Amino acid sequence: MPVPETRTKRGGAVRWGSLAVAAVAVATMAIHLTGAEPASTQNAANALTAPLTAAAGRAAGTSPTPTPTGGRPAASTSAKPPATPKGGWIPVDKAAWHAQVAAYQARKVDPVPAGVATIAEFRADCTYSHRLADDPIVLPGLAGASHMHSFFGNKAVDADTTAGDLTRFTATTCKPVLDHSSYWVPTLYDAATKKPVEPTGFRVYYRSIRTNSTGMMPIPTGLRMIAGDAKKKVPTPRGARGHFYCAFYGPGNLDGVARSSNGNWPICDPDSYATLHYMLQYPDCWDGEHLDSPDHKKHVAYGTDKGCPADHPVRIPSLTFDIQYGVKGTTQGYYLSSDPTGRTASSMHGDAFLMWDADAMNKRTKNCVLRRRQCDNDGYEH
Amino acid sequence: MGTASRRVAFLIAMALLPTIAGCTPEASPAPEVVPAATTNFGGTDLAWIEISIAMNDQVLPLLALVSTRGDDAALTKLSADVEATATAELSTLHSLHDQAGLPAENPHEGMPMPGLVPPEEVTRVAGLSGPSFDRAVIEQLEGYLEQSHRLAEQELTSGTDPQTRDLATRTATARATALRQLTA
Numbered sequence: 001m002p003v004p005e006t007r008t009k010r011g012g013a014v015r016w017g018s019l020a021v022a023a024v025a026v027a028t029m030a031i032h033l034t035g036a037e038p039a040s041t042q043n044a045a046n047a048l049t050a051p052l053t054a055a056a057g058r059a060a061g062t063s064p065t066p067t068p069t070g071g072r073p074a075a076s077t078s079a080k081p082p083a084t085p086k087g088g089w090i091p092v093d094k095a096a097w098h099a100q101v102a103a104y105q106a107r108k109v110d111p112v113p114a115g116v117a118t119i120a121e122f123r124a125d126c127t128y129s130h131r132l133a134d135d136p137i138v139l140p141g142l143a144g145a146s147h148m149h150s151f152f153g154n155k156a157v158d159a160d161t162t163a164g165d166l167t168r169f170t171a172t173t174c175k176p177v178l179d180h181s182s183y184w185v186p187t188l189y190d191a192a193t194k195k196p197v198e199p200t201g202f203r204v205y206y207r208s209i210r211t212n213s214t215g216m217m218p219i220p221t222g223l224r225m226i227a228g229d230a231k232k233k234v235p236t237p238r239g240a241r242g243h244f245y246c247a248f249y250g251p252g253n254l255d256g257v258a259r260s261s262n263g264n265w266p267i268c269d270p271d272s273y274a275t276l277h278y279m280l281q282y283p284d285c286w287d288g289e290h291l292d293s294p295d296h297k298k299h300v301a302y303g304t305d306k307g308c309p310a311d312h313p314v315r316i317p318s319l320t321f322d323i324q325y326g327v328k329g330t331t332q333g334y335y336l337s338s339d340p341t342g343r344t345a346s347s348m349h350g351d352a353f354l355m356w357d358a359d360a361m362n363k364r365t366k367n368c369v370l371r372r373r374q375c376d377n378d379g380y381e382h
Numbered sequence: 383m384g385t386a387s388r389r390v391a392f393l394i395a396m397a398l399l400p401t402i403a404g405c406t407p408e409a410s411p412a413p414e415v416v417p418a419a420t421t422n423f424g425g426t427d428l429a430w431i432e433i434s435i436a437m438n439d440q441v442l443p444l445l446a447l448v449s450t451r452g453d454d455a456a457l458t459k460l461s462a463d464v465e466a467t468a469t470a471e472l473s474t475l476h477s478l479h480d481q482a483g484l485p486a487e488n489p490h491e492g493m494p495m496p497g498l499v500p501p502e503e504v505t506r507v508a509g510l511s512g513p514s515f516d517r518a519v520i521e522q523l524e525g526y527l528e529q530s531h532r533l534a535e536q537e538l539t540s541g542t543d544p545q546t547r548d549l550a551t552r553t554a555t556a557r558a559t560a561l562r563q564l565t566a
Contacts, residue, residue, distance in 0.1 A: 087483030088428050133496065138489065141426030141540030142533050145433055147495050160540065231492065294485045340494050341502065 088294035090224075097220050097288075104218050104362040112373050115382045121207030121317075122368040122375035124181075126152040126174035128198040131187055134159035137224045137296055137351050147230075148187040148337040152202045154355070157182040163222035163291070166355035174204075175377040178360035182353045183321065185280075186230065186338040191260075192330060200275075201324030204352075206317035208369050209284055211305045215315045218365040219354055220286065226296040227282045227319075228349030230338045236345040237263040243345045246329070248273035260333025264344045267329035276325040280350045284318035285309060296351075317369045321350050423482045424542035430533060431482060431546060434553070435475045436490035438468040440499045441526045444519065447508055454516050460563050464523070467556045474549050481545075497529025524564060531557035 128150060135146040136159055143159040151157055156169035161182065170180045183204060188197045208216065228242075236243040238255040245254040246268035253274075256266025268274040283300040285308035290299040301312035308315050338347035368375035375381055441464070448461035490498065499522050507518045534557065537550035 087485070088425070139429045139433065141424075142429055142433065142536050144496060144529075145429070145533055145536075147493065231489075294483075295489070338494065341500070 088292065089290050089299075090292040092220055092222075092289060092291050100218060100221060100358055100362070103358065104366060107359075107362050107366050109371055110363070110367050110379070112367075112371075113380055113382050116380045117374040118372050119207075119374040120213055120369045120372035121205050122364040123206065123377060124153070124174045124176065124179045124204045125377055126172070126179075126183065126202045126204065128152060128202065129155050129157075129173045131196065131198075132158055135184075135351065136161040136182070137226065137292065137353060148196075149184040149351075150187045150196070150198055152183045152199075154180055154182040154353075157184075157353070161353070163353075163355060166222075166353065176360065178357035179204075180355040180357070182355075183350065185321070185323065185350045186336040186348065188325060189335050189337070189340070190327075190330070190332075191335055191343060192332040197325055197327055197334065199323050200326035201322075203322040203324075205320040205322060206364065206369065207320065208372065209281070209318045210303065213315075213370050213372055215307060216365060216370040217286075217314050217316055218358075218361045219316050219356070220291065221355060221358055221361075222291045223286070223354045224292040224296060224352070225282060225300050226349060226351050227280050227321075228347075230347050230349045232346040233339055233342040233344055234346045235262075235264060238266075240346075242348065244276045244278050244325075244334075244348075246272075246274040247277045248275065256329055258329075260329065261331050262333055262343055265329055265333035267331070270328065275328055278321070278323045278325075278345075278348060280321040280323070280348065282319040282350075282352065283312075284316060285312040286314040286316050287312045288314040317365060319352055422543040423546070424540070426537060426540040427478075427543040427546040428482055428484060430537040430541060430550065431475055431478050432484060432488055433490050433495075433533060434530070435472065435479065436488050436493075437497050437526060437530055438472050438475070439488075439491060440501070441468060441523070443501070443504045444499050444507065444522055447504065448519055451508075451511070451515060452519070453512070456563075456566075457516055457519065460560060461519070461523070463563075464527070464560055467560075471549065471553060478543075478546055478549070482543075497526050497533070499526055520564065524561070527557050527561045527564065531561065 130151050131148060132151065133144045133146050133148050134142075134157075135149060136157060139145040139159060140162075141160055145159070153172050153174045154161075154166055154169065155171045155173060156165065166180045166182065170177070172180060174181070181204075183202070185199075188199075189195065190197050206219070234240075238259055243264075244266060246256045246266050247254065253269060254266075257269045258267040259265065260267065266276065268276065283302045285301045285303040287299045287301075293299040299312075301309055303309065303312070303315060333343060334345075335341075335343040336345065336347050338349065364375060367373060367380065373380060445461045445465040445468070448458055449465070452458040452461065492498075492501065494500065503518075503522060507515065507522070510518055531554055534550040534554035538547060538554065541547045541550060
């Protein structure tokens, strides 16, 4: 194994820790997939010291392989104004998808250097780009109609952005620059100052969330989707599901050493480097037919280790937004633009309007996710 | 924060993923019947129909308060006019909504978005009286009228469905008139 990242004096320990945590993560995921209640967050954190197990690389299951057919190309989604079929279903351009699949299948796997971990993922690391009350997925063409969003990636995105625009205006805050996608989340505000708190880190993982990558296909160019529920307004006390947590090194106290006065937000240990984080996961199966659906969710679904459901047969990398806010929490706490009065964290959600250089997406999906070798922004991580 | 530490933060959170709302890996939704027919409705048309339904739905309870509580004759008259217009528009909007095959649940109802009168604000205004009642109504009404006017004009810029654009034309005119009366 090559020398681990040594940006800190704890570099070696960090690398060891990350592998151990990987094992815990996989094991916990497996528990989840069988429907069992996962261990408490504190237990999960304590389990960081668990020995590394051979959790990865289990026997491959079966997954239906998509059989894209040629045929008449559907209307281009890059036309402006967009012609959308009934009810907000946007069909994929079958000819374009067929070409993407053909290029993917023809692509050779790049040689894997020694020491690359068997973690099926690649990633884009992005920084905050801009803030607008726009939503080109939910409210296309209607500037200022939405609650405030913080945008990452493609710098030119506003309410009028189409899939075609993402290929024409490609300046981005992401690495690699071949990722022309736009990602956005509701803006977080400090409840005391009412000022926005923009993320200090925004990483998008594209990964397998299963024990095998059978039938893994690249994400179709122009796919749009939403994860989370902007309308959800339930309290997010210590231990709640889907809340902000404290993280930096090691286990720490993920729920914080204290909570905001309303209980919904953690306060991170002042004697640690921990700051607020949020993790948002997207589905790993696609219907093979639509780039968007009326609720921006129905064209994608969650699969299992055995593959994808029959109505969403195409297995694709699952996105995870790993969002870091460089703040430690306050007594007054925070609120999201999607719930300024309730001030819970449960309305957290994310939008992804995906547009990669097609070969860059194919290369990464094949090398990293299909073949289950860990990649960073540009290639194999080693 | 360095790459290695970010990785640790991520992996810790990965262990937590099962606790994250919205993660339902076992979910296997019922087969969706996908309408095959296409229409003239574009993305902006669909979005404008949905947001306009939510905006009109949420302004009506506020206007209903004015009809029984208002003591400013001009405001009461304007409020009644806006109420009649919004109610008539809703009829057309629901017709367009059904033609477009949009989902029954409105994604914007109850959301904190510009021009949507919050239900809790209606409750608060209901507890006021006299000039403070009028001021609160005017503030909310102005927010609704301005945003509705702005979005109708954007529908006219980016919308493609003739029926929807026709309604937007009438909406834009009605809002401009109401705004002039409100600030007169």
